[in-house]
Amino acid sequence: MGETRSHKSGRKFGAVIARKRDDGSVSAWLARYSSPVDGRRVQRSFPDRIRAEAWLYDESMLVELHKRGKQQWVHPTERDRRRCATTMTFNELADWYVQTHRKPDGTTLRGAAKRNLRTDVDHLKQVFGPMKLNQITPDVISAWYFGPHDEGVWVFPRTCQRLKAIMALACSDKFGTGMPLLDSNPFVLPIPPDPEPKSWSVPPLTGGQLAALYESMPEYDRLSVLLAAWAGGMRIGEVCALTVDDFDLEKLTMSVSHSVCRGDTDTGPLTLGPVKSHHSRRVCVLPSMLTPLIRQHIAMRADQSSPYMFQGRQSPILPPTTLSNHFRQARELAGCEQATFRTLRVTHTTLLMQNGGTVREAMDSIGDSTQEVVMRHYTRTVPEHQRQVVNRMAESMVSDSSDLQRVLGMRRDGRPESARLAYAGMEEAGVGGKLDLILAILGDLVAHE
Template identity: 40%
Template structure:
């Protein structure tokens, strides 16, 4: 019987009766060779299952996620993989929703979360982890904090589901049904959403309190595209088009896909984050002055590091922590400038869709929950206008 990938066909004896089933497919290393395996007459379903599992191994090899070897060369294990072996392979194959590898802080969080799980389950064979072991771990103290614990639970759920589906490595299906049956613990309120946006006067104080050669980054983040700190550090002079009043947010600064080594220009956090945003005319003189006064013509970067090739987000964070004291806003972070941009854009008449495009977001929930803040004065004015219209 011909399938979409590979073949399962009957093998007959001299009497013409089916004596076994053969599953067969073409070797991905040498298309002139066939890979096959025989199954007893009553195991036709197992033949299809084996072919399906082999198909998954070939697919992962073609995607560069694992090395394919013929079944005859695979070393049979007395036991299944340990949780540590399986979890590390899961990290290597981990992809974001858009198919890209995790980078920067996203990858750091991923590896940190899994390291906590490995400390708890690392030496256990993954196929022997039961609900009791999970419950003991779930109910224990987690000093790393509630946000980390929430992520750990989500990672554990996905890892065990992968072991059920056989979607990681070359091990195939390792468990019949995932033993995970717990609700993800609730996330505590971060309080970040309650931080008020930066006022114009505070923004000006922040600008003047920053080092003169980097202070433009404050205005850029607050009024041009609501940039993340890594996106702002990654701006090149060629990303700025003052004739068309546009800025291309094309990169973000981090330490690469493995989060090691020096800072480098990497992809933006998501595909949507790669965007073109308008430059307000009021900031053009500040940009021209910055480029003319502080930019080395031979250095392509807009914000140029003093002792490195690329300005580090860590350096800007340190500068900003000092500047916020001068502005009297020790409650804010650089990310507050991004929230300020979103909030003031909406207050000044921008639509939610325009706000999402500015920030590089696809989720309305995230845009509203994390970036649209309440300005008490504006809320009071809006309520007064509404009441006057309703009662007048």
């Protein structure tokens, strides 16, 4: 495809050029001229020569005004961008953001994640919706940022992230116009941190609490608490999605490959959907002591033809809301009122690591690929375990050092030196003296323990 310069008598500004196909026919008309600011070529393509000539004439008027100092010349692309920014509303850009938003891996949002996105953006549309993009200045955003937020302390940081992302979209060419709609992002304030979750102060469950939870749950879904606490620290949607085929009782493994959802629109009947992330697909090790309970549960299911481990009273799949309600009622009887189903995930992670599991094993077991998330959200400090570790550490160092034993006044068998001296003095004491010495020895031993 070639270009042919079109001459016009008396032309003093720019040029109109015909772009021709191989057969000689004209495919487009290019109008060109040099920028009065930096001399670079400025051009536009038109389907016919008349429009090209008209555009070139209008541009010549703007260039002439610039040369006379009457009006600053602005590149046509910049003019188009400013024109678009003066007509596009926040509502339009926000809707496009929701429609095109993707996860980091490129997949679309589904179910609750998509519902939460729409809810967050709706909060923003109530404030900025009808405003033109160029009206949303840093001052306007600042007034909203420091104003009241009835949506809650957890929603506000998310809406800040959404607003910053939407306005960043206007500063890029991703919107489809081939040019940014704004020069810079008007959201210049810091994203507020998430508040500290109340669940962080909830310790992992004890054996007694777990037993009480199990016994207080309905018979048809009580096994869920043991599976979540001992095998994989599953999310509640993952538990409800378990099928009989997910269990291999010969190899003592359980596959976690689905989570319960209501489809892409988060409406309709419960169905099996994907797990939260690729790493959430995992094979978990089952404690051998659970095998009899698992076999018993499978045999006692109401619908033996159903593939699901946990079945609802009114639906083939046990709804997560139903399981959550059962857990909420059981925790009152178990004496752990602050615990949630997520506490079972915390219990699994914390005790797995305290009993010798590595961070990598904990990440693989609960299906989380981020070490920071595992350590920050799913592990807790258990004071009694910490006390035992500190005592074992000190005792191991003392047993290896006669100098430390001498400093602490202890014998090599770990008993206080005062107890040895008391034993030696008993031979010389009377009955009353022996009783005093026995009490002193017991006091020393208790203090040592």
